[in-house]
Amino acid sequence: MRNLAFRLMYDGTDFHGWQVQPNGITVQECLQDAVQKILGVRENITGCSRTDAGVHANDFCCTLRTQSDIDCYRFVGALNAVLPDSVAVKSCKEMPYDFHPRYDCKSKRYLYRIWNSTSKNPFLKNYAWHYKSYLDAEFLNEQAQQFIGTHDFAGFCSSGSSVEDTVRTIFSCKVIRNGDEVDFYVEGDGFLYNMVRIMVGSLIEISEKRIEKDTLIAIIESKDREKAGRTAPPHGLYLDAVSYGEEEA
Amino acid sequence: MRNLAFRLMYDGTDFHGWQVQPNGITVQECLQDAVQKILGVRENITGCSRTDAGVHANDFCCTLRTQSDIDCYRFVGALNAVLPDSVAVKSCKEMPYDFHPRYDCKSKRYLYRIWNSTSKNPFLKNYAWHYKSYLDAEFLNEQAQQFIGTHDFAGFCSSGSSVEDTVRTIFSCKVIRNGDEVDFYVEGDGFLYNMVRIMVGSLIEISEKRIEKDTLIAIIESKDREKAGRTAPPHGLYLDAVSYGEEEA
Structure with a gap:
């Protein structure tokens, strides 16, 4: 099992914040949709923070634990191709399995x-x-x-x-x-x-x-x-x- | 009859350009709506240029010929209060009656x-x-x-x-x-x-x-x-x- 960390940038204007919720589209949901399109399975993505509706990110870290052996560089390109223009993936890096974007944040x-x-x-x-x-x-x-x-x-x-x-x-x-x-x-x-x-x-x-x-x-x-x-x-x-x-x- | 020149700034993203047209909302129409709300009459506003759908303006000049004796400074505030956030009026100045924002542009x-x-x-x-x-x-x-x-x-x-x-x-x-x-x-x-x-x-x-x-x-x-x-x-x-x-x- 690999643990992939992504760095994102997003315009929060049209999102109900980061975290999945029933009332509106969120960045987390968008990203999970994009990963599902590429890998064919729905996986949970863990964020470094909850941001509120309308709040933006110049830098945001989130992780995906996956069995896929997809190349990090290609994954960035594939995600950006299917994500809306308001979310950009800047990078992807393989991290130790126990790395957590919220708890390990300094x-x-x-x-x-x-x-x-x-x-x-x-x-x-x-x-x-x-x-x-x-x-x-x-x-x-x-x-x-x-x-x-x-x-x-x-x-x-x-x-x-x-x-x-x-x-x-x-x-x-x-x-x-x-x-x-x-x-x-x-x-x-x-x-x-x-x-x-x-x-x-x-x-x-x-x-x-x-x-x-x-x-x-x-x-x-x-x-x-x-x-x-x-x-x-x-x-x-x-x-x-x-x-x-x-x-x- | 006074001839008032306005300087505008607008985000063209949601507009079908400057000029009034049947298929969508335009900056000219927005401004004429705003003037009508303030003066109670519908007047034509003349622009310095047609901008296309999606095109923006950091500076745009347009004129309104009016019988109203409304103070220029107050008119700017009143317009900004009723215009959508994507259009800002920066200034208003009384010009000679024959001033034309397109033909007189240097x-x-x-x-x-x-x-x-x-x-x-x-x-x-x-x-x-x-x-x-x-x-x-x-x-x-x-x-x-x-x-x-x-x-x-x-x-x-x-x-x-x-x-x-x-x-x-x-x-x-x-x-x-x-x-x-x-x-x-x-x-x-x-x-x-x-x-x-x-x-x-x-x-x-x-x-x-x-x-x-x-x-x-x-x-x-x-x-x-x-x-x-x-x-x-x-x-x-x-x-x-x-x-x-x-x-x-």
Whole structure:
């Protein structure tokens, strides 16, 4: 039995997220359909993360355990030929049988894109949050440094999550302006349900003076969802990089 | 009677081009619907160009002659509030009554975007032509200089055009690589039906050695559509800038 790891890129606009569900088409289902077309059998594909409806991925890792001896390079081409244009397979690599894309993940980086202009941008309608009031990216970058470290992020998690351990370590945070776009990058060992979107919502509320500056650490420690900011919309969010340390998939 | 000039930006993916037609929704129709919602009357809007289905605009100029004394700045906000997210009004300016966005146009610049990688890019599926074989942008840039000047471009025009005068002046051409993207910019006093897409197709065929290098001038002079390259797909094309000289709209 081989364990194949794929790296994907996908436009989440038309998907109900990663995980198979009854109400709409998902990336996982698309990929399982594509594998079935090529190998003739339906196999389960395991992802590194659940992404929500409308959330995108510049980099996503998932695995397939298969008896097939199909060549990795040819498999990439065959999958891309049958997948919709909104999903691209970037690579395929054979991994040890016990490699797991979620449990073995050492770090994940997310990107949140904000189109920060009074004018809307038709080309970014599905790819960035349109926020009209001017954002001081340097100031927000300073504020974002409060997220760094190991904290119990229970207050930065939407209800509906079944996770029991809510302690996560954030390695780095960056807020950068590129013309009319403000990009928020955050890297950590893992993230709770809606955690990045609540981080972005909290930074926005600092900008709006609805959350006082330099109080993020106290808000994290309160573990009170009510004290953190609102949840930023999904279509600005990208799973940007997943890393497995030395045993890179 | 006032003559208001609007500058637009639009994502052409879901439109059957600019001009009102029976078979599908167009940008012109959308804008006339929006104006009707605001002013209560249906008025004709005149565009600077017809763009084809799937073609985009970073900059487009159109005019509305109206009795309304609505303030320009407020009109922009009101239009953006009722227009779909795929169309943005950037500005509105009152122009002399006889200003015409097509006849008074001094130059237009088009951009054609090519995603030049063996891997597809899900985020550019509607915004750039995916061309897999490597393109030498510097070489194509040299070749593109042959388009510059005043020529009869009858051979670079798709059938179905009713234009009689097929002489156009090209001011500048540029082919630039940005990572995995190759961008073709062309500026001129006007363009024939599908002319930019046939220019791009011809450069691609030089790259493929289906058209011999340094023969573009002879092909233009032949006025033979068969000798020029194929028509590149619409979704890589953007009307990038329209200019009116001193009396800028």
